[in-house]
Amino acid sequence: MQQFSEFNLAETKVTGIFGYPVEHSLSPQMHNQAFAALKLNYNYLPFAVEPDNLGQAVEGIRALNIKGVNVTIPHKQKVIPYLDQLTEEAELIGAVNTIENQAGTLIGHNTDGRGFIRSLKEESDFVAAGKQAVIIGAGGAARAIAFQLALEGLNKLMITDLDFEKAENLSTEIEEQLDLSVTAIKQQQLVEVMSDTDLVVDATPVGMHPNVDVDPVVEAELLHQEMIVYDLVYNPRETVLLKAAEQVGAEGISGLGMLLYQGVIAFEIWTGKEAPVEKMRAALESGLYQE
Ligand code: NAP
Numbered sequence: 001m002q003q004f005s006e007f008n009l010a011e012t013k014v015t016g017i018f019g020y021p022v023e024h025s026l027s028p029q030m031h032n033q034a035f036a037a038l039k040l041n042y043n044y045l046p047f048a049v050e051p052d053n054l055g056q057a058v059e060g061i062r063a064l065n066i067k068g069v070n071v072t073i074p075h076k077q078k079v080i081p082y083l084d085q086l087t088e089e090a091e092l093i094g095a096v097n098t099i100e101n102q103a104g105t106l107i108g109h110n111t112d113g114r115g116f117i118r119s120l121k122e123e124s125d126f127v128a129a130g131k132q133a134v135i136i137g138a139g140g141a142a143r144a145i146a147f148q149l150a151l152e153g154l155n156k157l158m159i160t161d162l163d164f165e166k167a168e169n170l171s172t173e174i175e176e177q178l179d180l181s182v183t184a185i186k187q188q189q190l191v192e193v194m195s196d197t198d199l200v201v202d203a204t205p206v207g208m209h210p211n212v213d214v215d216p217v218v219e220a221e222l223l224h225q226e227m228i229v230y231d232l233v234y235n236p237r238e239t240v241l242l243k244a245a246e247q248v249g250a251e252g253i254s255g256l257g258m259l260l261y262q263g264v265i266a267f268e269i270w271t272g273k274e275a276p277v278e279k280m281r282a283a284l285e286s287g288l289y290q291e
Helices: 027-037 051-063 088-093 111-123 140-151 164-177 187-196 240-248 256-271 277-288
Strands: 013-019 042-048 068-071 098-102 105-109 132-136 156-160 181-184 199-202 228-231 251-254
Touching: 013 027, 013 051, 027 042, 027 256, 027 277, 051 098, 051 105, 068 256, 088 105, 088 111, 088 140, 098 256, 105 256, 111 140, 111 228, 111 251, 111 256, 132 140, 132 187, 140 156, 140 164, 156 164, 156 187, 164 181, 228 240, 240 251, 251 256, 256 277
Parallel strands: 013 042, 013 068, 132 156, 132 199, 156 181, 199 228, 228 251
Antiparallel strands: 068 098, 098 105
């Protein structure tokens, strides 16, 4: 933890997270350890903001000169009307997970999609341009990833969800706004598209602790060794889907990377410094994978 005595505490810059509930968040641990590693006079606090108080809480960022905050469930969409500007990604995705206070102007960023891409680039040699991807699940996380993959120049995207209409709505929305071919498919159609797919993203909670003994969202027979299998679930570290990927020799990536890099990007937005990535990863791992 931060050694407060090293600093002039009257100059501490405050950051934090707005969520409800917020007690489960690993972000305070991750960011405070990062500030300590770089000896920055910053602090990161959890703020349990009830939905009815969101507007006042955001006004408080300005009033109290808070440097920036992360925003999590249930505020990611509802926070938008209270902000002054949105980045291109946040505007497209329609959700904000990071607020930057630039001298009283509140800018809404979405680092979830960018965090996903950065993790993909750091942990594999995947380049989206010209590739085909399948996303399973059409919820909030899928949305951020789908738009970001489109911005990265992906060639073709397919989206499937238990609720087909949800997949259709997201596909239509992306096609209307960006130059990418997006198709909603039924789960049964996975068998037709997987052999030509370069990247599969599981954006469902399937396999998440404690429900680890389940069938993977894609059967192992449909995976192949030329593809990258990205499971957004990060607890456990090795999910049932990542085990299936390993069986067929496909490269599997855990959602820990996305969690880490969305935080890394937020840290860099607030501090202007290169984030201590490995310290942040260790902070997350120690919070998640205690024996
Ligand atoms: P969400 O909004 O609830 O979306 C999940 C979607 O998946 C829902 O539309 C759900 O449909 C669908 N679904 C569930 N089971 C399915 C199945 N077997 N086949 C196809 N679709 C299925 O949740 P989210 O916020 O997007 O999060 C999704 C997952 O990503 C969670 O496990 C979350 O913890 C993880 N996540 C990880 C990170 C990270 O940094 N690594 C960030 C965000 C989220 P129904 O609504 O009909 O159930």
